[in-house]
Amino acid sequence: MTQPDKDKFVADTNYANDFNTAIVEEFRANGGKVGGPFEGGTLLLLHTVGAKTGKARLSPLAYLTVDGKMLIVGSFAGAPKDPAWVHNVRALPRAHVEVGTESYDVDVRELPPAERDATYPKIVELAPVFADYQAKTDRAIPVFELIRV
Numbered sequence: 001m002t003q004p005d006k007d008k009f010v011a012d013t014n015y016a017n018d019f020n021t022a023i024v025e026e027f028r029a030n031g032g033k034v035g036g037p038f039e040g041g042t043l044l045l046l047h048t049v050g051a052k053t054g055k056a057r058l059s060p061l062a063y064l065t066v067d068g069k070m071l072i073v074g075s076f077a078g079a080p081k082d083p084a085w086v087h088n089v090r091a092l093p094r095a096h097v098e099v100g101t102e103s104y105d106v107d108v109r110e111l112p113p114a115e116r117d118a119t120y121p122k123i124v125e126l127a128p129v130f131a132d133y134q135a136k137t138d139r140a141i142p143v144f145e146l147i148r149v
Contacts, residue, residue, distance in 0.1 A: 023060040032100035038062070045098040046072065050084075051091035059085045063099075063146070066122045070146045071111075073123060078136030086142055097146060106146040116143050 024045060026034045034043060046059045061072050074086040089095060089108040096105050111119060120143065124131040134141050 020058075020060055024058060027060060027098070032098070044072075046085060047096035047098075048085055048088040049092050051088045057085065057088060059083070061085070062127065064123055064126050066119055066126070070106075070148075071119070071123065072144050072146060073130060074142040074144070075130060075133040078133035078141075080137055080139065082139070082142060086144075089144060094149075095146070105149045107149055109145045109147060111143045111145060113140070116140065119143055 023034060023038070023043075027043060027045060032043065034041075042063050042065075043060055044063050046061050048057045048059070049055070050057050064071050064073070074082050076083040090110065093108040093110075094105065095108050096103065110116075117140075120130070120134070120141070123143065124134075130141070
């Protein structure tokens, strides 16, 4: 798998969908492991319900464990807007995840501003690319905790 073109990923829905479909297929075929630019990273598949459409949505995402919490970051590669999944979990803060070979429901809690600001440097320490993403945008990149139910 090749490194995605981040600008094209944000601007071109078809490109993003095709890339994500390949990630999902590789993830499921290899017990939650993927290669290429994500090799060695921790990925999950986030199942949400579209806030506008009510349709099932699937997003492969990196996750990090910080202070014992499973976190996902709405970076969208530093784009000026949040990724669609952020809107979906804000509207319905419950989701389903696939992590490795496990699959389970989660409550989704957005970190409030003070907690987000205290946590973001810890995220950057584990994954420095998130510093680059925050530097590219004026929005505060949201962080969400996934709580197994």
